Amino acid sequence: MHSDSPVRHRRAIALDMLGFVARATAVALAAAAVLVAAVLLLAGRAEAAESEPGALLLHTLDGRELPKAPLLSTDVSFRVSGMVARARVVQVFQNASADWVEGVYVFPLPESAAVDRLRMLVGEREIEGEIQERETARRTYQAARDGGRRAALMDQERPNIFTTRVANIGPQESISVELEYQQTLRYDDGRYSLRFPMVVGPRYIPGFVRTSAPEQLGWSPNTDQVPDAARITPPVLRPEAGLINPVSLRIALDAGVQIEEVASAYHPVTVAAPSVSRREITLAAGTTPANRDFELAWTLQRTQAPQVAWFTEEKAGRHYGVLMVLPPAPAPGARLAREVVFVLDTSGSMAGASIRQAKDALQLALARLAPGDAFNVIEFNSAAQALHPRAVPVNPGSVRRAIDWVQSLQARGGTEMASALVLALDGSDEAKRVRQVVFLTDGSVGNEQALFHLIRERLGDTRLFTIGIGSAPNSHFMTKAAELGRGTFTYIGRIEEVQDKMTALFAKLESPVLKGLEVIWPEGARAESWPARLPDLYAGEPVVVAAALDRLEGSVRVRGTRAGRLWEAQVPLAQSTGSAGMGSLWARGKVEGLMDSIRNGTPEDMVRAEVINLATAHNLVTRYTSFVAVDKTPVRVSDAQLKLAAVPTNLPEGWDYGKVFGELPQGATDSRFALLSGSILLLLALAMLRRRTA
Amino acid sequence: MRSELAWGAECAWPASRRSRCLPWRSLALALALIGALQFGHGAWIQAKAWLAQALIARAWDRTLQGERQVRPWPWADTWPVARLTVPALGIERYVLSGADGSALAFGPGHLQGTPAPGDAGNSVVGGHRDTHLAFLRDLLAGQRIEVERADGRRVVYRVVEVAVLDKRDVWVAKQEGPTRLTLVTCFPFDALRAGGPQRYVVFAFELENRGGERGMRG
Numbered sequence: 001m002h003s004d005s006p007v008r009h010r011r012a013i014a015l016d017m018l019g020f021v022a023r024a025t026a027v028a029l030a031a032a033a034v035l036v037a038a039v040l041l042l043a044g045r046a047e048a049a050e051s052e053p054g055a056l057l058l059h060t061l062d063g064r065e066l067p068k069a070p071l072l073s074t075d076v077s078f079r080v081s082g083m084v085a086r087a088r089v090v091q092v093f094q095n096a097s098a099d100w101v102e103g104v105y106v107f108p109l110p111e112s113a114a115v116d117r118l119r120m121l122v123g124e125r126e127i128e129g130e131i132q133e134r135e136t137a138r139r140t141y142q143a144a145r146d147g148g149r150r151a152a153l154m155d156q157e158r159p160n161i162f163t164t165r166v167a168n169i170g171p172q173e174s175i176s177v178e179l180e181y182q183q184t185l186r187y188d189d190g191r192y193s194l195r196f197p198m199v200v201g202p203r204y205i206p207g208f209v210r211t212s213a214p215e216q217l218g219w220s221p222n223t224d225q226v227p228d229a230a231r232i233t234p235p236v237l238r239p240e241a242g243l244i245n246p247v248s249l250r251i252a253l254d255a256g257v258q259i260e261e262v263a264s265a266y267h268p269v270t271v272a273a274p275s276v277s278r279r280e281i282t283l284a285a286g287t288t289p290a291n292r293d294f295e296l297a298w299t300l301q302r303t304q305a306p307q308v309a310w311f312t313e314e315k316a317g318r319h320y321g322v323l324m325v326l327p328p329a330p331a332p333g334a335r336l337a338r339e340v341v342f343v344l345d346t347s348g349s350m351a352g353a354s355i356r357q358a359k360d361a362l363q364l365a366l367a368r369l370a371p372g373d374a375f376n377v378i379e380f381n382s383a384a385q386a387l388h389p390r391a392v393p394v395n396p397g398s399v400r401r402a403i404d405w406v407q408s409l410q411a412r413g414g415t416e417m418a419s420a421l422v423l424a425l426d427g428s429d430e431a432k433r434v435r436q437v438v439f440l441t442d443g444s445v446g447n448e449q450a451l452f453h454l455i456r457e458r459l460g461d462t463r464l465f466t467i468g469i470g471s472a473p474n475s476h477f478m479t480k481a482a483e484l485g486r487g488t489f490t491y492i493g494r495i496e497e498v499q500d501k502m503t504a505l506f507a508k509l510e511s512p513v514l515k516g517l518e519v520i521w522p523e524g525a526r527a528e529s530w531p532a533r534l535p536d537l538y539a540g541e542p543v544v545v546a547a548a549l550d551r552l553e554g555s556v557r558v559r560g561t562r563a564g565r566l567w568e569a570q571v572p573l574a575q576s577t578g579s580a581g582m583g584s585l586w587a588r589g590k591v592e593g594l595m596d597s598i599r600n601g602t603p604e605d606m607v608r609a610e611v612i613n614l615a616t617a618h619n620l621v622t623r624y625t626s627f628v629a630v631d632k633t634p635v636r637v638s639d640a641q642l643k644l645a646a647v648p649t650n651l652p653e654g655w656d657y658g659k660v661f662g663e664l665p666q667g668a669t670d671s672r673f674a675l676l677s678g679s680i681l682l683l684l685a686l687a688m689l690r691r692r693t694a
Numbered sequence: 695m696r697s698e699l700a701w702g703a704e705c706a707w708p709a710s711r712r713s714r715c716l717p718w719r720s721l722a723l724a725l726a727l728i729g730a731l732q733f734g735h736g737a738w739i740q741a742k743a744w745l746a747q748a749l750i751a752r753a754w755d756r757t758l759q760g761e762r763q764v765r766p767w768p769w770a771d772t773w774p775v776a777r778l779t780v781p782a783l784g785i786e787r788y789v790l791s792g793a794d795g796s797a798l799a800f801g802p803g804h805l806q807g808t809p810a811p812g813d814a815g816n817s818v819v820g821g822h823r824d825t826h827l828a829f830l831r832d833l834l835a836g837q838r839i840e841v842e843r844a845d846g847r848r849v850v851y852r853v854v855e856v857a858v859l860d861k862r863d864v865w866v867a868k869q870e871g872p873t874r875l876t877l878v879t880c881f882p883f884d885a886l887r888a889g890g891p892q893r894y895v896v897f898a899f900e901l902e903n904r905g906g907e908r909g910m911r912g
Contacts, residue, residue: 665820678733
């Protein structure tokens with residue numbers, strides 16, 4: 001120690017001083033943080049303490065308090081074999097109140113679901129539902145309801161929105177509605193997927209308000225543009241009231257060949273493997289609140305995956321079948337210069353997680369553009385706005401500017417989608433160009449039909465690709481808009497999916513299309529297949545048709561051209577796999593074809609008559625036919641009042657309630673907080689200085 | 695030596711008197727600076743709010759003389775649309791157009807899309823609970839609110855109800871029902887910070903004549 005030189009001593013002092021300064025700064029920052037936190041906490045408490053009462057009360061948007069709705073829980077089980085799925089959905093309406101209740105539940109199903117069975121379950125008893133014309137079914141149901149008998153009714157509002165009504169649920173009693181549907185799976189790019197939507201996201205309702213119906217169950221009144229708005233806008237529970245409507249889910253998957261990988265995109269699941277070709281899937285948590293779509297996707301062992309599938313069922317002397325043929329992957333062709341128009345939905349329903357996913361996807365797409373391409377970006381909420389008056393050439397500067405602009409956009413306001421479509425679809429038809437519109441939206445609108453008309457009218461040579469964003473996209477809008485736009489659809493439900501899904505979409509946008517597809521059935525089979533006109537196919541997509549025919553003899557031929565080269569496949573009809581429910585799928589396909597024909601000018605009355613015939617024969621719920629189940633004996637005496645209540649739904653996960661339904665102006669500044677925290681810091685500083693100088 | 699470097703201990707290293715305890719002092723000065731900035735920020739919000747009303751008063755005089763959309767200062771993006779008084783409380787406020795943050799800093803704002811104060815329907819006016827609309831907490835059912843419109847006409851309202859609601863209770867802006875003035879501010883009044891979910895709402899119905907008053911409560 002004594003041998004230390006003065007230089008070393010000074011160095012030690014300097015180090016000590018530095019250390020002290022560092023520590024003092026840290027302590028001061030911590031003290032300041034503690035003070036600020038304490039002030040914040042006190043301030044927060046003051047507000048939280050007051051916000052408790054009334055939080056759980058459910059109101060309509062005009063402030064009326066809603067009657068107590070029955071509690072709803074759903075149990076779903078799927079049997080998947082090959083490329084078709086059969087689903088059984090049980091909705092339990094539990095009346096926890098002391099009154100007699102009529103419950104109304106608006107819920108989604110996949111847009112291609114063929115609902116062909118309904119039963120009402122009361123205790124141990126099962127009452128089979130019957131298909132009737134919508135109006136007749138309503139009267140049957142009302143007569144039973146008013147007569148005090150238990151009854152259930154199921155209507156279709158949109159291909160993917162349905163309503164069940166259950167009448168005369170006694171105090172502390174529960175009634176279940178069990179429905180079954182058939183569905184073909186989606187196959188794309190080597191992956192099968194099964195999607196089960198759980199909540200109807202709040203839809204934007206354009207137009208002028210019409211006088212509301214006496215029985216107003218939805219949060220939106222009917223308008224001139226959406227005359228049934230009240231039927232598709234079930235009340236939405238405010239997020240702080242908790243999550244309701246639990247769903248349990250079970251899938252028995254039998255792929256027929258070895259399964260490679262099974263994954264659930266949005267819900268943790270437990271997967272058991274009884275054999276290499278079978279899986280049993282359940283939700284890991286047991287149940288999940290109905291606030292976002294469920295999706296299960298799986299791939300098959302590559303060498304065993306079938307390129308052709310032909311499932312049939314015989315019913316009343318006629319054969320019904322679903323045919324899937326997978327064309328070979330396209331050879332990478334010369335890349336054509338493209339004009340791409342990106343359309344971004346920046347409405348209030350996109351606020352939160354959705355807009356982040358959409359911006360990420362859009363940024364990726366912009367960065368992927370090549371020199372020689374041209375592009376433009378359009379955003380829309382209450383009005384549409386284009387970045388450039390017309391498409392501009394791709395260069396680092398223009399792409400940079402577009403990315404910056406997209407990043408600056410905020411999600412709020414309405415969803416006036418028509419104005420964006422008018423901007424994006426110029427209606428022109430030029431032979432030599434490739435023009436693609438990439439439309440990023442959650443499709444949360446109530447005026448789908450008007451938009452489909454617009455797409456049909458203005459498409460020209462443009463191709464429209466929809467990207468369904470968020471936790472509860474409107475699948476009917478996504479698929480039909482892409483179909484009419486002769487493009488494809490993609491879903492992005494999580495930010496982690498953006499990269500993969502967009503890369504798959506780019507592959508589709510950039511490789512040659514399989515066009516002019518034809519399915520030629522053997523002579524004498526009297527085959528009738530749907531869809532009547534097959535869409536163009538993008539890379540990785542299969543041909544899927546449903547057919548009704550007299551006999552399974554000879555071969556069906558499928559052909560088309562890709563990049564000028566003919567492709568043809570033959571499938572012997574006798575080599576079929578028996579599978580129940582093909583008749584429903586065929587009828588469902590035909591109903592869709594008939595409904596679409598209204599857009600092409602077929603009188604609705606003609607279509608209605610044909611759909612009703614078809615639906616009655618095949619027991620299908622359609623726009624014009626409903627299921628109704630009625631119990632025989634009255635249970636409610638006429639002087640006991642029946643209370644009508646709509647089952648509330650969750651806000652879809654990741655959505656922002658205030659951005660969807662609006663907010664009152666903010667009525668405070670931070671001035672008091674600033675004055676108080678400023679004074680505290682000043683006093684503290686003063687005390688410190690005094691103590692030192694004293 | 696190191697153990698003495700703790701809070702409250704004498705600064706132990708040899709140093710001149712002037713630089714003694716330099717870290718401690720600079721810390722105090724830094725806190726003082728942050729405190730002053732913070733205090734100044736709060737004071738500035740309040741000063742701006744009240745100074746602006748004086749400037750707006752002049753713009754209102756010109757409005758009454760027939761000018762339209764008189765901006766109180768050249769770069770303002772808002773203008774007065776009504777003068778609101780509460781005789782019982784001795785309150786006078788100039789209502790600006792638009793109820794967004796930029797207008798509310800200078801005065802209560804009229805919510806766009808609702809009728810102007812004095813017109814038929816439901817006129818909604820928002821404002822800050824810690825500046826212009828702080829008086830709402832003293833406003834009682836039965837008291838009068840007078841509105842002077844740009845055309846000089848005066849309309850009298852009577853407070854019928856006050857309520858604490860959620861910011862998403864947008865139904866308060868609906869148009870059905872009697873002609874009324876709806877005043878919205880944040881709640882609770884004493885909260886330090888902005889951004890809470892609650893709103894204090896005052897509903898005041900138009901008084902058509904003295905006969906109408908008898909029908910009202912109070």
